[in-house]
Structures are given as structure tokens and as C-alpha cells.
Amino acid sequence: MANEGSVKRAIGLMSGTSMDGIDLALLDTDGDAVVLRGASSFTPFDPKFRKRLEVGLEAAKAIEERDQRPGDLVAIETELTDLHARAVQAFLTREGLPAGDIDVIGFHGQTVLHRPRQALTVQLGDGAVLAAETGIDVVYDLRARDMELGGQGAPLVPAYHRALAAGLSGDWAGKMPVAFVNIGGISNITYIGADGTLLAFDSGPGNALIDQWVTRHAGIPYDSGGAIASEGRVLSGLANRYLSSPFFTARERISLDRNDFLPPEDHEAGLEDGARTLAFVTAAAIEKAQAHLPEKPKLWILTGGGRHNRMIVEDLTVATRHSGEVIIAEEAGLNGDSMEAEAWAWLAVRSLAGLPITYPGTTGVTEPATGGVLACSKGTQTQAVKPEN
Ligand SMILES: Nc1ncnc2c1ncn2[C@@H]1O[C@H](COP(=O)(O)OP(=O)(O)OP(=O)(O)O)[C@@H](O)[C@H]1O
Ligand SMILES: CC(=O)N[C@H]1[C@@H]2OC[C@@H](O2)[C@@H](O)[C@@H]1O[C@H](C)C(=O)O
The missing domain is CATH 3.30.420.40 (ATPase, nucleotide binding domain)
Structure with missing residues (x-):
């Protein structure tokens, strides 16, 4: 070594x-x-x-x-x-x-x-x-x-989130429980209680649906900043179709495959309304995850590329406004782009030492x-x- x-x-x-x-x-x-x-x-x-x-x-x-x-x-x-x-x-x-x-x-x-x-x-x-x-x-x-x-x-990053939470400083240190939400292709949430309780699971679709939608309808890889979504409106029928999936209410938390949720059919929405609705669904799915937590988080730390989609951030801020504060990783001094790669470095070192990387509360x-x-x-x-x- x-x-x-x-x-x-x-x-x-x-x-x-x-x-x-x-x-x-x-x-x-x-x-x-x-x-x-x-x-x-x-x-x-x-x-x-x-x-x-x-x-x-x-x-x-x-x-x-x-x-x-x-x-x-x-x-x-x-x-x-x-x-x-x-x-x-x-x-x-x-x-x-x-x-x-x-x-x-x-x-x-x-x-x-x-x-x-x-x-x-x-x-x-x-x-x-x-x-x-x-x-x-x-x-x-x-x-x-x-x-x-x-x-x-999956998910495997939660143990690393807990290590990061232990290092939070200033005002953020006292805001427990804290939830990390990684909005990647799929979204996953990590809950860390004041007593160190660690719970984690995939919370639902992330950017993968939005990416597929704007690729198909506008020929671009993603909705930068949520600009396209900001021009559209939420189609409640379409949103409810996603949000009524048994995935959200099942007692058992399962990890998702990229294809478990699929983008809307072409006839279901125009470009902007589709992007807006999918951003709403991403945020609403995260909010719904609270039903599987012992307490509502006081602090939400957003990581992954989806934290750049301002419609997702706004929707989640509104949905959780009575119980918690939503920030992006950088506001807590963390790096929302490299956090998962950091986690894989951390997990490799734990693996070499024979230390646990997953727990009943994170992967079951x-x-x-x-x-x-x-x-x-x-x-x-x-x-x-x-x-x-
Ligand atoms: N500026 C931006 N505005 C809006 N969305 C963005 C922006 N930059 C990245 N994204 C979204 O973030 C996605 C990439 O996120 P990230 O790198 O966190 O995902 P991942 O690590 O591949 O996924 P997972 O965590 O599910 O494995 C892009 O595909 C895009 O949808
Ligand atoms: C099987 C797989 O690759 N799952 C990914 C995916 O992308 C996000 C979510 O679904 C999460 O469960 C996981 O990745 C992160 C890095 C994890 O294991 O924590």
C-alpha cells in the first residue's frame, strides 16, 4: 500500500x-x-x-x-x-x-x-x-x-452520507433528522436520525424520465436548469398516473431498475408540460418517501444532477415547507457532483478493512x-x- x-x-x-x-x-x-x-x-x-x-x-x-x-x-x-x-x-x-x-x-x-x-x-x-x-x-x-x-x-451510498452528516458544521450540524436525496437517473433517499438511525431506499424516478422525454422531443440530453419545465404546467392526470404506482405505498422498499418507470407516451403531453410534470413527479415522489420514515427530516440535502433542475427544487421546497429546509449539497460545503464517486472511494477502503458497507436499514x-x-x-x-x- x-x-x-x-x-x-x-x-x-x-x-x-x-x-x-x-x-x-x-x-x-x-x-x-x-x-x-x-x-x-x-x-x-x-x-x-x-x-x-x-x-x-x-x-x-x-x-x-x-x-x-x-x-x-x-x-x-x-x-x-x-x-x-x-x-x-x-x-x-x-x-x-x-x-x-x-x-x-x-x-x-x-x-x-x-x-x-x-x-x-x-x-x-x-x-x-x-x-x-x-x-x-x-x-x-x-x-x-x-x-x-x-x-x-442498492443503495450503497447511505453509509457514506452518514459519515458526511457526522462532519456537518455550523447551523447544519444541529438540524436532525437530516435526509440526503440523490437525484440521479433514479432518486434515492438517506435518512439519518438524531440517534444515528440510518434508513435508505430508492424514492422513485429522478432525471432518467426527464432526460428521455427531452431527448425524444427536443433532441437534447437533459433539461438544463429546468428551463423547459419552467415553461410548462403540471398535468395532474399524468402526474397521478405515476404517483399512484404501488411502488410508493408498498411496505417493502425495493430498489429500482432504470426501466421500472417509463416516460409518457408522445400523445400524453407536449414538450414543456411533459418536462414540468415529470419534474413535479420527481419532487412529489421524494415527498412521499416521508411516509416510510420515523420522523420528517428537518434538513434535506440535495445531491446529483437533479439539484440543478430548479423546478424539482422548488416543488420539493413547497412540499416540505412545514417541516424542513431544502438545500443543495454545496450550501453545506459538500460536492453534489462528486459525492457518489467519493462514496465509492470510501466504500473501497471499508471493503479492504472488512467493514460493513450495507445495513438492514439501507438495503434490507x-x-x-x-x-x-x-x-x-x-x-x-x-x-x-x-x-x-
Ligand atoms: N444543469 C443541469 N440542469 C438540469 N439537470 C441536470 C443538469 N446537470 C445534470 N442534470 C441532470 O442530472 C443527470 C446526471 O445526474 P447524476 O450524474 O447525478 O446521475 P447518475 O449518477 O448518472 O445517476 P444515479 O445516481 O441514478 O446513478 C443528467 O442526466 C441530467 O438529467
Ligand atoms: C443498481 C444501481 O446501480 N442502483 C443505483 C441507481 O441510481 C440511483 C439509485 O438507483 C441507487 O439505488 C443506485 O446508485 C447509488 C449510487 C447507490 O447505490 O447508492
């Missing part, structure tokens, strides 16, 4: 359900406290590769065993791994850091299938190849063991569980991380 003692220097790599690119973050941590949040980067996928990933998602529907790669998925996985290796190399060059300074990379990969009921989750990405190409040890496949132990395999796993697979940079052997939870 490059760094002595319990504090490790880790790089986290996240390519989320929006499939927009690779977030990278540097983190110094002992796997408990966040010692130092470092520099970060974003490497967008070019539109051609994004298109290939979308085709890959369709092919992935045929997967029954997690190592199957139907259609073009073998080639896509190779290209994806290579793009991650290049993102790491470009970051190290930019920051003037030798690879030997980094103890470990936490590698998420690209989720192409997630079926918790079948205990099946597939993230494309070859950890061994990434380790060989970067010369840095890689911890990857962090979701699978949780599923084997009865968990949903039977007991606190570690996870991940270690691929060593020196040598070809890939060994499973041996947990001691």
Missing part, C-alpha cells in the same frame, strides 16, 4: 444510471471518518458510446446469470473499462499524482440490469483489467454480496455486511474480499 497507517488515499469511479459519463473523486479516509475530500473530475461519454450503452441495456434484459454478456455487451464492457482507465490516467496527470500515491480504486461500473427479486444485479466493468491498466488495486462488484445476503444490492440485508472483490494490480489473481462482519 502506498500510504502508511489506517488512512488510505482512494479514487472512486461512478458511472450512474443517467449514463452521462464517469465521475471521479479523490478521498483520504480511514473508512470511517472522511479525512479529506480531494479533487474530482467528470469525463462525459460521447453520444455514440451513450447510444451503444442504451442498446446494451436492451441486450442485458436477456441476462439470467450475472456473467452472461449477450449482444454487444462484451465489446461495450471492454470499451467502458478502457474509458475508466483513461479517466484515471488523465486525472492523475492533471493533478500531478503518481499512480503509486493511490492505495485503491473503488470501481462501480455501469449497471445494465438490476432485478433484486431475482437477486440479480449486473455492473459492466472489468476490475482486473482496470487494475492492470492503471497499476492500482481495484475494489469492484460492491453490490453482489449484499444481494446474496438478502439485500436489495439480513445483517451488516461488507462486500466487493479485490483485483490486485501486481499479478493477475483476483481474490474475493474476505469479510469479517
Whole structure:
């Protein structure tokens, strides 16, 4: 290991359900406290590769065993791994850091299938190849063991949210319970009670529906700032169709696949009304999540790309105005773009130490569980991380 003692220097790599690119973050941590949040980067996928990933998602529907790669998925996985290796190399060059300074990379990969009921989750990405190409040890496949132990395999960032909450300062420190809401392709919520209670689950659609809608109707990848939505009005019939999904009232909290909610049919709305309604649905779904929490949060910290959509932020602010305050991560001194990548760095360090990464309250796993697979940079052997939870 490059760094002595319990504090490790880790790089986290996240390519989320929006499939927009690779977030990278540097983190110094002992796997408990966040010692130092470092520099970060974003490497967008070019539109051609994004298109290939979308085709890959369709092919992935045929997967029954997690190592199957139907259609073009073998080639896509190779290209994806290579793009991650290049993102790491470009970051190290930019920051003037030798690879030997980094103890470990936490590698998420690209989720192409997630079926918790079948205990099946597939993230494309070859950890061994990434380790060989970067010369840095890689911890990857962090979701699978949780599923084997009865968990949903997601969300995994909540334990990191709790570590961040412990470090909040000033006025924000006393505002408990606090909820982190990550508005990515799908939205997920983490609740941290004043007594440290940790609960988390996917709360519903995030930007994926909005992205698909504006791509189809305006040829742009996302509704920047919520500008299109701000020109439209909420179509209550359409909104209610989404919000009456049994997903919101089911006692069991399940993690979502990107395709669990689909964009409206073309005839159901015009461009602006569709974007406005979907932004409303995203916020309303987050508000509905409160029904599954022991107390209403006093503070909501928004992360993920959806915090830039002002209609989502406004709608959530209105919906929670009697009980809580809504802020974006940056107002609390955090980085809403790199938080998930930071989390993957933190989780990798925990994995190396055999510490739990998921809990009954976060994924429904039977007991606190570690996870991940270690691929060593020196040598070809890939060994499973041996947990001691
Ligand atoms: N300026 C902006 N205005 C509005 N929306 C934005 C803006 N920037 C990014 N987004 C939205 O955020 C999305 C990317 O968010 P993010 O990177 O948090 O998602 P992700 O990590 O891929 O998803 P997940 O957390 O579900 O895995 C984009 O697809 C877009 O919809
Ligand atoms: C299977 C999968 O990749 N799930 C993602 C997805 O995107 C958001 C939400 O659904 C969350 O459950 C999860 O990612 C975050 C990073 C997590 O595991 O915490």
C-alpha cells in the first residue's frame, strides 16, 4: 500500500444510471471518518458510446446469470473499462499524482440490469483489467454480496452520507433528522436520525424520465436548469398516473431498475408540460418517501444532477415547507457532483478493512455486511474480499 497507517488515499469511479459519463473523486479516509475530500473530475461519454450503452441495456434484459454478456455487451464492457482507465490516467496527470500515491480504486461500473427479486444485479466493468491498466488495486462488484445476503444490492451510498452528516458544521450540524436525496437517473433517499438511525431506499424516478422525454422531443440530453419545465404546467392526470404506482405505498422498499418507470407516451403531453410534470413527479415522489420514515427530516440535502433542475427544487421546497429546509449539497460545503464517486472511494477502503458497507436499514440485508472483490494490480489473481462482519 502506498500510504502508511489506517488512512488510505482512494479514487472512486461512478458511472450512474443517467449514463452521462464517469465521475471521479479523490478521498483520504480511514473508512470511517472522511479525512479529506480531494479533487474530482467528470469525463462525459460521447453520444455514440451513450447510444451503444442504451442498446446494451436492451441486450442485458436477456441476462439470467450475472456473467452472461449477450449482444454487444462484451465489446461495450471492454470499451467502458478502457474509458475508466483513461479517466484515471488523465486525472492523475492533471493533478500531478503518481499512480503509486493511490492505495485503491473503488470501481462501480455501469449497471445494465438490476432485478433484486431475482437477486440479480449486473455492473459492466472489468476490475482486473482496470487494475492492470492503471497499476492500482481495484475494489469492484460492491453490490453482489449484499444481494446474496438478502439485500436489495442498492443503495450503497447511505453509509457514506452518514459519515458526511457526522462532519456537518455550523447551523447544519444541529438540524436532525437530516435526509440526503440523490437525484440521479433514479432518486434515492438517506435518512439519518438524531440517534444515528440510518434508513435508505430508492424514492422513485429522478432525471432518467426527464432526460428521455427531452431527448425524444427536443433532441437534447437533459433539461438544463429546468428551463423547459419552467415553461410548462403540471398535468395532474399524468402526474397521478405515476404517483399512484404501488411502488410508493408498498411496505417493502425495493430498489429500482432504470426501466421500472417509463416516460409518457408522445400523445400524453407536449414538450414543456411533459418536462414540468415529470419534474413535479420527481419532487412529489421524494415527498412521499416521508411516509416510510420515523420522523420528517428537518434538513434535506440535495445531491446529483437533479439539484440543478430548479423546478424539482422548488416543488420539493413547497412540499416540505412545514417541516424542513431544502438545500443543495454545496450550501453545506459538500460536492453534489462528486459525492457518489467519493462514496465509492470510501466504500473501497471499508471493503479492504472488512467493514460493513450495507445495513438492514439501507438495503434490507439480513445483517451488516461488507462486500466487493479485490483485483490486485501486481499479478493477475483476483481474490474475493474476505469479510469479517
Ligand atoms: N444543469 C443541469 N440542469 C438540469 N439537470 C441536470 C443538469 N446537470 C445534470 N442534470 C441532470 O442530472 C443527470 C446526471 O445526474 P447524476 O450524474 O447525478 O446521475 P447518475 O449518477 O448518472 O445517476 P444515479 O445516481 O441514478 O446513478 C443528467 O442526466 C441530467 O438529467
Ligand atoms: C443498481 C444501481 O446501480 N442502483 C443505483 C441507481 O441510481 C440511483 C439509485 O438507483 C441507487 O439505488 C443506485 O446508485 C447509488 C449510487 C447507490 O447505490 O447508492
